[in-house]
Amino acid sequence: MTGTSAQRRQIEDRFINEWGLLATAWGVSPLLGRIHGLLLLVGRPMTAEEVCERLDISRASASVQLNAILGWGLARRMYLPGDRRQHYLAEPEPWTWFRRAVRVRKEREFDPVIAGLNDAAAEAHRVAHSSGDAELGGEAQRVAYLLKFVRLFFGGIETFLQIEPAALQAFLKLADEERPGD
Numbered sequence: 001m002t003g004t005s006a007q008r009r010q011i012e013d014r015f016i017n018e019w020g021l022l023a024t025a026w027g028v029s030p031l032l033g034r035i036h037g038l039l040l041l042v043g044r045p046m047t048a049e050e051v052c053e054r055l056d057i058s059r060a061s062a063s064v065q066l067n068a069i070l071g072w073g074l075a076r077r078m079y080l081p082g083d084r085r086q087h088y089l090a091e092p093e094p095w096t097w098f099r100r101a102v103r104v105r106k107e108r109e110f111d112p113v114i115a116g117l118n119d120a121a122a123e124a125h126r127v128a129h130s131s132g133d134a135e136l137g138g139e140a141q142r143v144a145y146l147l148k149f150v151r152l153f154f155g156g157i158e159t160f161l162q163i164e165p166a167a168l169q170a171f172l173k174l175a176d177e178e179r180p181g182d
Helices: 003-025 030-042 048-055 059-072 094-131 134-161 165-176
Strands: 075-079 086-090
Touching: 003 030, 030 048, 030 059, 030 086, 048 059, 048 086, 059 075, 059 086, 059 094, 094 134, 094 165
Parallel strands: none
Antiparallel strands: 075 086
């Protein structure tokens, strides 16, 4: 390996490992993050074998994590002409895969909690109303208030996620411009 290619490899490894740490912060496998980081970095379709070789991981680990990446909508599976192997290509647009990841996480983690909160609020209201228990009535009101907040919060997130990439880019460009007096 030449000096430049060794430096390149070092830089790539650092990005891939940092992306793995970011995945951990999101509550997913660091290996999933490393594979996603690799796919983002190379910007071309890769086979599972190439992923295994580059990251020095087992085929079984790669398969599990690549399927998870597909499930999150962070990449797509494809076939190249003349090659019977499956290839994986990362979604190149960060806003697109970020929206997908947030939506999947919301559906998997938050929607069930919201459903449980709905049930808890309804039961607290029903029992407080039928029993005349003032303390439970106060608790029912607080649960209903918190549920309303949670619904508004996730409604706001959903509205934010509906912004199209071009509109987001225009907004970010405006936000990034230097302001007079800065």
